[in-house]
Amino acid sequence: xxxxxxxxxxxxxxxxxxxxxxxxxxxxxxxxxxxxxxxxxxxxxxxxxxxxxxxxxxxxxxxxxxxxxxxxxxxxxxxxxxxxxxxxxxxxxxxxxxxxxxxxxxxxxxxxxxxxxxxxxxxxxxxxxxxxxxxxxxxxxxxxxxxxxxxxxxxxxxxxxxxxxxxxxxxxxxxxxxxxxxxxxxxxxxxxxxxxxxxxxxxxxxxxxxxxxxxxxxxxxxxxxxxxxxxxxxxxxxxxxxxxxxxxxxxxxxxxxxxxxxxxxxxxxxxxxxxxxxxxxxxxxxxxxxxxxxxxxxxxxxxxxxxxxxxxxxxxxxxxxxxxxxxxxxxxxxxxxxxxxxxxxxxxxxxxxxxxxxxxxxxxxxxxxxxxxxxxxxxxxxxxxxxxxxxxxxxxxxxxxxxxxxxxxxxxxxxxxxxxxxxxxxxxxxxxxxxxxxxxxxxxxxxxxxxxxxxxxxxxxxxxxxxxxxxxxxxxxxxxxxxxxxxxxxxxxxxxxxxxxxxxxxxxxxxxxxxxxxxxxxxxxxxxxxxxxxxxxxxxxxxxxxxxxxxxxxxxxxx
RNA sequence: UGAGCUAUGGUGUAACGGUAGCACUACUGAUUUUGGUUCAGUCAGUUAAGGUUCGAAUCCUUAUAGCUCAACCA
Numbered sequence: 001x002x003x004x005x006x007x008x009x010x011x012x013x014x015x016x017x018x019x020x021x022x023x024x025x026x027x028x029x030x031x032x033x034x035x036x037x038x039x040x041x042x043x044x045x046x047x048x049x050x051x052x053x054x055x056x057x058x059x060x061x062x063x064x065x066x067x068x069x070x071x072x073x074x075x076x077x078x079x080x081x082x083x084x085x086x087x088x089x090x091x092x093x094x095x096x097x098x099x100x101x102x103x104x105x106x107x108x109x110x111x112x113x114x115x116x117x118x119x120x121x122x123x124x125x126x127x128x129x130x131x132x133x134x135x136x137x138x139x140x141x142x143x144x145x146x147x148x149x150x151x152x153x154x155x156x157x158x159x160x161x162x163x164x165x166x167x168x169x170x171x172x173x174x175x176x177x178x179x180x181x182x183x184x185x186x187x188x189x190x191x192x193x194x195x196x197x198x199x200x201x202x203x204x205x206x207x208x209x210x211x212x213x214x215x216x217x218x219x220x221x222x223x224x225x226x227x228x229x230x231x232x233x234x235x236x237x238x239x240x241x242x243x244x245x246x247x248x249x250x251x252x253x254x255x256x257x258x259x260x261x262x263x264x265x266x267x268x269x270x271x272x273x274x275x276x277x278x279x280x281x282x283x284x285x286x287x288x289x290x291x292x293x294x295x296x297x298x299x300x301x302x303x304x305x306x307x308x309x310x311x312x313x314x315x316x317x318x319x320x321x322x323x324x325x326x327x328x329x330x331x332x333x334x335x336x337x338x339x340x341x342x343x344x345x346x347x348x349x350x351x352x353x354x355x356x357x358x359x360x361x362x363x364x365x366x367x368x369x370x371x372x373x374x375x376x377x378x379x380x381x382x383x384x385x386x387x388x389x390x391x392x393x394x395x396x397x398x399x400x401x402x403x404x405x406x407x408x409x410x411x412x413x414x415x416x417x418x419x420x421x422x423x424x425x426x427x428x429x430x431x432x433x434x435x436x437x438x439x440x441x442x443x444x445x446x447x448x449x450x451x452x453x454x455x456x457x458x459x460x461x462x463x464x465x466x467x468x469x470x471x472x473x474x475x476x477x478x479x480x481x482x483x484x485x486x487x488x489x490x491x492x493x494x495x496x497x498x499x500x501x502x503x504x505x506x507x508x509x510x511x512x513x514x515x516x517x518x519x520x521x522x523x524x525x526x527x528x529x530x531x532x533x534x535x536x537x538x539x540x541x542x543x544x545x546x547x548x549x550x551x552x553x554x555x556x557x558x559x
Numbered sequence: 560u561g562a563g564c565u566a567u568g569g570u571g572u573a574a575c576g577g578u579a580g581c582a583c584u585a586c587u588g589a590u591u592u593u594g595g596u597u598c599a600g601u602c603a604g605u606u607a608a609g610g611u612u613c614g615a616a617u618c619c620u621u622a623u624a625g626c627u628c629a630a631c632c633a
Contacts (some may be wrong), residue, residue, distance in 0.1 A: 006573050006581085033633050068632060124631055131629050135561040138629085169631055179562045181629045190631035209633050232564060233628050254564085256626095261570090267633095309582065311572045315565050316626055323571075323583050333596065369596070400594080409592055442592065454592045521593050548594040 008312040010048070010253055014056050014224060026058035026223045030084070030091070031213070033065045034076035034197075036267045037282045038083040039289045040303070040324070041258040047307035048255070049226055050089040059092035061220055066098045067212045069196035077197075083290040088300045093220075097212045098198045100219055104207050105159065107215055107245055108170060108188055112151045116244055117188060118144055119154040120171050127169075130176070131184050137177035138184045144173065158191055161204040165191050170205075174240065182233050183240070186210055214238040217250035225250050228257040229314065258310065259318045262473035263288045264481055278491055279474070283530070285539050286474045286495050296471065297516060297526030297541030302331040318479055328542050329524070336518040337366045340378070340411065340456040341504040343468065343522065345385035347431040347460065350416065353382045359462070362442065364412040376507040380413055381459035385503050390455045391432060393421060398551060400452030402432070408453040411520060415440035415449055456520040463503040466536035468525065470497040504536075511536060518544075 007015060017023050028049040032042065053060045062084065066072050084091070097104075111117040120143045122130065132138030146154070158168050170189040178184055188211040193204050214237075217225045225238075235252045242249055259265060264273075265288060273279050273287070282289055285296035293303065306327040310319055360380045367373040386402070395403040402408045407417045420433040440447035472495045480487040504519075511517070517525045517538070524541040531537040 065633065071632075128629075133629060166631060187631055229564070230627060313572070317571065320570050320583070326583060411592065521595070544595050
């Protein structure tokens with residue numbers, strides 16, 4: 001693991017910092033704002049930050065960037081913590097930017113005293129107008145040269161609540177002509193007479209991101225402060241505050257955020273999907289949030305593996321969701337319990353099977369990939385269900401499922417031969433009459449017969465019923481965000497398919513939450529923690545790879 | 560079009576002036592009591608043009624393309 005040959009550019013930097021003796025160990029942080037749910041993009045950042053500390057020695061803080069009381073809530077704090085723990089990471093310290101409000105205030109006073117900050121009375125519009133444009137310099141505020149004393153007094157009054165929201169701000173005195181718009185006297189503090197979820201009504205003023213983030217990093221002695229590309233223009237300011245305040249020099253590094261095909265990642269768009277009822281909730285299994293993926297049956301191992309495989313770099317990327325699905329399948333293949341479930345039943349009667357009273361029990365391994373795994377008993381019977389799609393009256397070439405006169409093996413059971421197709425008065429297939437070959441029993445097959453197809457099945461008498469929910473991609477296009485018009489125009493309206501009644505082998509009666517199942521030949525499923533009360537509801541985590549689907553399209557293209 | 564960041568197979572990511580590699584996808588074939596898994600293999604790439612150098616994906620110049628920046632959001 002630690003012998004990884006290729007380091008990403010951040011690991012490269014850390015390695016050099018450690019070798020040069022700049023640091024003896026590292027400190028990173030994951031800094032969410034508690035105003036929404038974590039998604040797979042956050043997982044990339046979490047895996048990066050926590051992974052770096054694990055790999056190079058050091059620790060990671062969880063710090064909530066809670067400097068805007070009007071958008072934040074403890075509800076989000078709790079869900080964020082749950083998601084990080086679920087992913088398998090443990091933070092060293094649980095911290096809040098709001099813990100630093102006092103010291104941040106004193107930092108501001110210090111800058112005023114150094115004549116590097118001033119109180120401005122301009123309105124938001126006026127400030128915006130005087131900022132200039134990227135091609136034209138801005139203009140100094142008329143309040144820019146207030147005396148230090150006056151600034152001190154005014155700032156104190158802002159804190160004490162003497163002015164209303166928006167009446168005044170504290171600005172850094174830097175350069176209104178800077179090429180970097182963020183250096184044109186950025187706002188450090190604004191008045192917000194709002195209750196904060198942690199500090200209550202203690203404050204009338206709150207620091208802006210730029211005045212809180214770097215200093216919080218510094219206070220925590222964060223060595224490598226890692227964020228996404230859009231913060232590159234903020235770095236100059238980040239460094240400026242640290243430099244003027246003469247505090248611990250944390251350094252900011254930026255990487256490209258994760259983009260995934262067939263979904264959207266921005267909080268704004270995800271919120272719209274929920275509000276406009278395109279999905280049920282934030283943890284609707286089609287959402288890219290971690291809570292949704294958990295509910296859908298994705299495993300933390302798979303997500304970590306995915307984050308590992310996608311790498312870390314500075315170029316924009318759009319990663320094929322197929323890679324995520326690959327990671328999920330790869331892990332699930334190793335841990336999922338195999339079970340048989342018929343989605344769309346076709347009755348099969350074994351005409352030569354004895355009408356005995358006792359039920360014949362067969363044995364099926366829980367997981368052929370895991371030698372340690374257990375097995376379960378499966379009842380057989382004279383009447384069975386197989387899948388409608390596993391029988392064809394007029395099969396195409398290369399079809400090796402059941403057809404009139406054809407033979408298949410029933411998984412863990414016997415080879416059967418289709419003798420007769422029974423139809424109703426409308427000509428629809430009602431049931432199949434088959435014969436079985438007694439000496440072909442699984443595990444003790446002396447029949448000498450070899451068949452190409454093996455089908456899953458369920459004994460009618462012992463079947464338990466369940467509901468399943470099949471999920472498809474939420475969008476019809478790879479990159480809905482970059483498409484013309486509204487991203488919502490590209491929503492796949494068939495992304496959820498509910499099958500009210502499927503027939504499962506009895507072992508599934510005792511299905512457990514957090515247990516993963518592979519419904520043989522159908523896909524990976526897990527019990528829905530939200531919908532399962534006194535009935536069984538399974539979510540399809542991901543399908544199995546289906547080469548036959550591709551093949552059959554080639555053989556007889558369907559419109 | 561000011562400034563900044565970035566350009567390597569279909570996708571993602573390595574190669575740190577010296578053989579363009581790995582993974583996913585796609586496609587072959589073998590194995591298989593899951594058309595799954597596993598195994599073997601195939602296709603496929605340095606944005607362009609100049610320059611430096613014995614040698615350039617890598618350094619320089621120019622061009623082109625994409626992304627970002629003017630919230631009292633983070």
